[in-house]
Amino acid sequence: MSDTDAPDVLVLRRGTHGMPIEQYADAIRDRLPDHTVELARTPADEREAIRDARFVAGMTLEDDLLEAAENLEVFACAYAGTGHLPLEKLEERGITVTNASGVHGPNIGEHVLGSILYFTRRFHVGARRQRRREWRHYQAHELQDSTVTVVGLGAIGQSVCERLEPFGVETIGARYSPEKGGPTDEVVGLEGEAFDDALARTDYLVLACPLTETTRGLIDREALVTMDPDSVLVNIARGPVVDTDALVAELRSNGIRGAALDVTDPEPLPEDHPLWTFDNVQITPHNAGHTPKYYERLADIVAENRRRFDDGDDANLENQVLP
Structure with a gap:
């Protein structure tokens, strides 16, 4: 995949709360009809698609996937907490990280x-x-x-x-x-x-x-x-x-x-x-965070941040955690 073929938003395959990740990708597409939104459904798809992707949305970002992300500029974490992410490595590379604060x-x-x-x-x-x-x-x-x-x-x-x-x-x-x-x-x-x-x-x-x-x-x-x-x-x-x-x-x-x-x-x-x-x-089994509107609220944040990214305002994203 060349840089010109990279999706505007890449959605990684892991979902949450037992809800199909396809719903998240569809919700982003609804809000960004003029953008390409790709869902990576397999590990191989993720490794291939993330190589050129600049804007990625997902629950987690493993070290090996981060290493493959040669052009990553923004990672939109789908959780409010970001302690599970390789934050030091993300910061070293100057990658902007946002979270899902407010969704819950x-x-x-x-x-x-x-x-x-x-x-x-x-x-x-x-x-x-x-x-x-x-x-x-x-x-x-x-x-x-x-x-x-x-x-x-x-x-x-x-x-x-x-x-x-x-x-x-x-x-x-x-x-x-x-x-x-x-x-x-x-x-x-x-x-x-x-x-x-x-x-x-x-x-x-x-x-x-x-x-x-x-x-x-x-x-x-x-x-x-x-x-x-x-x-x-x-x-x-x-x-x-x-x-x-x-x-x-x-x-x-x-x-x-x-x-x-x-x-x-x-x-x-x-x-x-x-x-x-x-x-x-x-x-209750860490269940307070479940809502049928989870992906819809997440997509609102991601879509707005993608628009700011398009406008060159990537230093002022909603829910920005890094840098």
């Missing part, structure tokens, strides 16, 4: 709200009594006037806060740079007395932050002990943000009321792991 906002916001209501109204207790055909009342809780702390105020954290607004709750935002503020009643940093004080006042703790050196193990034994025994943890961030052993210990000793875990450490969670056995733990 509505669906993960809904997942978090559902998880909070699940524990507020104790639907897990109702489901257990239904399975037993046991008509017996139980006590529940009320979300109104609760305090919800959201750790991470990026696109997902903001989406969570927007969906909490009608419920009459107090919100605390926690972020690495609290001086940036946020859509919460107050904002604190991720360390020190202010963060500890927030944990002590929290009824529902939502983790929506990236995994960094600062957030790894952020919710450790000390943090869990600081939380009220009637509080609930919701983790849609990354498993290692929580110390799993400490969480198991607190659940065993009724140190917190429950946990909704869409991510775990380790992940996948082994079949014999004790977290599976707790009645007050809701586990």
Whole structure:
């Protein structure tokens, strides 16, 4: 393939959430009718097509594929997180990298709200009594006037806060740079007395932050002990943000009321792991990110960035991570 034959957008073959990658390529084509959009369906197709491609969209970019990409200028990552990419090599070659920030906002916001209501109204207790055909009342809780702390105020954290607004709750935002503020009643940093004080006042703790050196193990034994025994943890961030052993210990000793875990450490969670056995733990298999509109939202970002690339504005792409 010569440079003149290279597609305007090359889509790599790996999909996500069990949705055919053809849907992603078609969504990009719909938005860029005057561009050529090629889907590489086999490993050989990828190696051949990426040699001359300047603009590539995909979930991952393995080292060997990057080496074959002789003319690559933009890699549009289809995940919000980019830690799985060979970022140092991409940076060394001056390749622009974008991510899918914002794509997950509505669906993960809904997942978090559902998880909070699940524990507020104790639907897990109702489901257990239904399975037993046991008509017996139980006590529940009320979300109104609760305090919800959201750790991470990026696109997902903001989406969570927007969906909490009608419920009459107090919100605390926690972020690495609290001086940036946020859509919460107050904002604190991720360390020190202010963060500890927030944990002590929290009824529902939502983790929506990236995994960094600062957030790894952020919710450790000390943090869990600081939380009220009637509080609930919701983790849609990354498993290692929580110390799993400490969480198991607190659940065993009724140190917190429950946990909704869409991510775990380790992940996948082994079949014999004790977290599976707790009645007050809701586990979903890293599923909060699924939405039938995933590829449509991704295609909006990719199409806009391809237009900017055409206009020579490739230093100002939407969701730019590198350089």
